[in-house]
Amino acid sequence: MVKYGVIIAISLVLIIIVFVSVSTIMKNQMDIVTFLQEEEEKSSFVFIENGETKVAVRPNEYMPLASTVKIVVALEYAFQVEEGKINKEEKVELTELERYYVERLDGGAHEAWLAYIEEQEIVNDGMVTIRDIVRGMIGFSSNANTEYMMAKVGVENIEARLDNLGVQSHSPLFFYVSAMYIPYELKKDKTVKQAKEDIVKEINKMSDEDIARISKVIHQKITEDDTYIQNADILSWWDKEFDQLYSKIFTKSTTYEYANMMNQINHHHFPPIVQEEVEYALGMIMDNPENQKWLQRAGKKGGSTQYILTDALYAEDKEGNRYELAIFFHNVTPKETESLMRQLNEFELKLLTDPVYREEVFTHLQNH
Helix, strand or coil: CCCCCCCCCCCHHHHHHHCCCCCCCCCCCCHHHHHHHHCCCCEEEEEEECCEEEEEECCCCCEECHHHHHHHHHHHHHHHHHCCCCCCCCEEEHHHHHCCCCCCCCCCHHHHHHHHHHHCCCCECCEEEHHHHHHHHHHCCCHHHHHHHHHHHCHHHHHHHHHHCCCCCECCCCCCCHHHHHHHHCCCCCCHHHHHHHHHHHHHHCCHHHHHHHHHHHHHHHHHCCCHHHHHCHHHCCCHHHHHHHHHHCCEECHHHHHHHHHHHHCCCCCHHHHHHHHHHHCHHHHCHHHHCCEEEEEEEEEECCCEEEEEEEEEECCCCEEEEEEEEECCCHHHHHHHHHHHHHHHHHHHHCHHHHHHHHHHHCCC
16 A cells, blocks of 8 residues: 655645644744754755844755745746736636546645535536636645646746746756656566666666656656556555655755745735735635734745655735745655654744744754
């Protein structure tokens, strides 16, 4: 039985909880701070308050992004809406998304989104809008939606946009779902299990550009051949080692770059239509009435595998205070990931709501 969720998204439920209540204070609240202090090769953190960078812990360390990379897909979508290249109300058959769905290897994200849009009566004759797809990509972290949107906006256009926005530290993007099938493409005349040792060695030698190039080829195969995913039968060979390898090769950037993106959104640096669309995509947390009591605006996107935990957010409270952060952990053990994930929501919440706690964190991390 496959039990290694490739991209275990930080779910919508957790995203909502992070901004809802300050009543639950964790006993080991400083554990994340301690981890940032002691695990220098595994962690990075940037926190900005009202335009001033208060904490920058290894802000330029190149680290894998997991689902947090979906922010840049949403950003390119928003720009293309503004430029008239995409009609946000264009209808798409759900079957077009389902061709990229891989059962049991997305943390249940796509199924949760499908249940949500049915419950909210968003589906119309088996179709949803592009805008709905993008929000599902962010709010529920659907990998199938991500694969579809990367093709829709064009990976090369996302990367060109990053260049235009001055993003200097970012590795090439690859097709999210398709890259999981690289081992299948490399097996030659053997099964994946039989060729596993050689496959792992070959992937480890690949550059980021190689990964991106092969994923594009596989994406085309999946798009044109409805039987590709079935024939590849990934559940029969995906295991812990491939999960760890996937985490290792993932698209990378820095907390500096992603905190800066959040800052640009929070301070309205983009044209009005871009601003509206990207805030809508990232802002599902504002659908909760409790969040609306103390927040003017907010948005976030996180992600994880068993070996990566990342998050980026922006928030403006009712008093007009604006906060942005990006926090990345990588090369962590599954046990460390589980522990950090349990703490992350409360850590972020207290940073946004408790001035005394913020100062404690600043004091502990100012020399790191």
